[in-house]
Amino acid sequence: MMDIAEFEPDFSDKEETEIRTALIKLQEKVQEAKVPVILLLCGANGSGKNAALGLLRDWLDQRHLDLHAYERRNIRQDTIEYRRYWCDTPIEGHTGLFVSSWYSDPLVEHAYGRINDDELYKRLDECNLFEKMLADGNAIFVKIWFYKTTAEQEHFLRTMDDNPYEQWRVFPDDWKNCCLSDKFESTTRKIIRYTDKDYAPWFEIKDGTMTDRMRAALHYICARVDKQADLFLKQKSKKPEYKKIKTDKKAEFLKDLKLDANISKEEYRVCLPYLKARLNALLMEAKRRNKKVVLAFEGPDASGKGGVISRLASSVYVRDCNIFPIAAPTKEELAHHYLWRFWTRLKEQVLLTVFDRTWYGRVLVERIEHFASDAEWERAYDEINAFEKQLTKGDNIVVKFLLYISSDEQLARFKAREEVSYKTWKIGEEDWRNREKWDAYETAFDDMLAKTNTKYAPWFVIADNNKKYGRITAMRKLCEHLEKVLDFKPDLPDPVFEKKAKKKKS
């Protein structure tokens, strides 16, 4: 029994024609359905995993196929384990073919006895969560595990080792893993049992010749993808219904918010440099500890996000800060899970990453404009919490700001934009249309705050009718939060106004 990427199965011409035709038709259907397929091949070296990969690479239309295999070392070096996988999720119509991937590290670590059952299940919870989010986003999961007995593995390795032209196929750890095959077997059973889900079931291939194994795998792929694509096409033809947003009660978050709070010009002039220096010191401390900071800004149009962000950003060297203004998604972004465009922006992180509008678009504009179905935006709160949790686990400090203004203040700012020649581009019909939905947005903001104000990624609501007050307050809140999280106070003299503010508080 051989498992090499260029294994040629013993199919009759007729059978090969049938299977290859089915595979090509399948790819066409996947493109018609506009869904991504995530195809996972797992198992030991020599079990059929690589042979299946080789066949699929040769037989599928490569233009719609992405192959992903990772060095475990590289994945473990990333502080955010799933970042890489998220960025590599296929675009709709494509098949992403993953070898082992997110199951690889938990499997090896547990089989080697480096993590216990508890830790294994925690890791598998993350696998489940990742797959659930993507499956909810219409990804079709095909997960195949190839088994091999210890005797078969031994035989395979020996055959390879004895042939000077095949030796290279034996991976450094193969013999070790073969010796520990009982352990791998028992870990595998735990993994399969724990991660076999309706939305991402496992298909196990336990015995047979290599040709049998290929036949089983290819037939399963065709059957599963075909069925799921059909289901999806049927679903898509149904028109979703949308609940009306209730706007009858005043938003909770406005209760304690004094929208007209303001500060004097003098206080602004004095406090701004102080807060910048304080923020800089805190960010540099974060850098020393290999931490990164992610800031999220939301708020109605013209609520002053740009102004606050500009002051925050100028508290660090240019190269330490990335600002991402988030507009309507591009075609490519729309063809991915809605979180994908944020993951890709977080792929190469600098010290400070600022999002001017964010993933909360899912529960704000997409909810209100019905770009997302009710089910989609309703489950998005949990998805977003999970996303932010992953960021914070990976040494990110996540802080979120909702800048708020009164409807009258917005009107005044809109009018001002229309009158100033270099600001007219900032105001268009869409802004006026959004303005009519002010109450719906207020409810949506309220729900968002109620459901996503977590300890690890808190919201700060900032009154911004007075821009100077808003800027100073946002920076102060951020500094206070960073001081708490880092348990570090910059050594800076308090200016007179800060002293007053602190006194008032205590």
Next chain:
Amino acid sequence: MMDIAEFEPDFSDKEETEIRTALIKLQEKVQEAKVPVILLLCGANGSGKNAALGLLRDWLDQRHLDLHAYERRNIRQDTIEYRRYWCDTPIEGHTGLFVSSWYSDPLVEHAYGRINDDELYKRLDECNLFEKMLADGNAIFVKIWFYKTTAEQEHFLRTMDDNPYEQWRVFPDDWKNCCLSDKFESTTRKIIRYTDKDYAPWFEIKDGTMTDRMRAALHYICARVDKQADLFLKQKSKKPEYKKIKTDKKAEFLKDLKLDANISKEEYRVCLPYLKARLNALLMEAKRRNKKVVLAFEGPDASGKGGVISRLASSVYVRDCNIFPIAAPTKEELAHHYLWRFWTRLKEQVLLTVFDRTWYGRVLVERIEHFASDAEWERAYDEINAFEKQLTKGDNIVVKFLLYISSDEQLARFKAREEVSYKTWKIGEEDWRNREKWDAYETAFDDMLAKTNTKYAPWFVIADNNKKYGRITAMRKLCEHLEKVLDFKPDLPDPVFEKKAKKKKS
């Protein structure tokens, strides 16, 4: 005099309105002209560079602005210096704002005395080449150098250092650079003189208050971009003429090519595993030496590129190999320099990168279909040589294959594709249309080989009427080339057929 990103110039309301309106109009024009703008701000800390950056960040429409500042350390870690810059070149309609960037390292290294004049000019040749290629691709360059006297620098640093809230603005090297300011001054003059080009001139700002400096910079930006965009719009309205491709003489490369060369089934069966093992050993040796391998495949439709690539790719672990099938460029790719889509694919390189069709599309399909003007494809040979040179300088081994078949063989393969149900997707009207231009392609291949067969990135022309012969020959040529480049011979027993081949040769 202060240079802080949030410097507020002392403009009158009227002047501010004029400048900001001009900037916004400029961005609109740039989008209309569909050209990228590359805006470079250079100079010492405190010279106005950061202040200009701050103003532009606040005043331009951020949706069409990309900011780039690099840690010199990160750039130097990359074996291919310009990879990062290439990947960051703005899409048409956008402004890429770069701080120091490609001039930064040569400047500092020369001012510190770590490189001599020769080395400086070599580095600057690369700056010029990079800018020339982009400018030829219609990028508008705006390069501004802000000067500052030693006394001014000292004063600036002292002021910052004395203020607890501004201290952080002093970079670790600022005082050192201030002490060496004579050296920086003299290096700067050399840089400016050597890289001041028609297509990318320098604008120097030498004195005046910070407000004067901002005024000068902003006015220059507006004037330069406006003029260049107009020029480009005018050019665009002219219809280019195309020379006819001469197809009257037989292609040179076919002279020694025996298209029908073939090998026996037995030789193929024996040699393939041997060559795979040999290639694997060579690639692993390359890996040990931190080298990477880039393979380029060209050839007529159905010339068997996929089959060769599949065999090559299965000579290494899946994770060590990336295959990129290159189809027609996407909208985003079209809106960049034609080399951009290859640079971005080379951003995260694995051991072996294989391009199934390549950057040579510029001098093949784009030449023949008039997607590129005569001037464009004619200068592309040099550009491509420069591109490959950069790759090889950066520890890449670049090898190029032209797989060739006879026109009759293509016809036979086309017909076979039409008859096999799982291959029909591989053949369409376009392929038949291309086939009619067989002679033009032959001339284009010939020109390509004549102009880009370099020592550092050689071409191998492989006869592929017999697929088995083509596969074995391509792999053998690759192995021989790698053995020569690496000066390393894998320790493998020669199979009988290899021995024969070697004997024949000697």
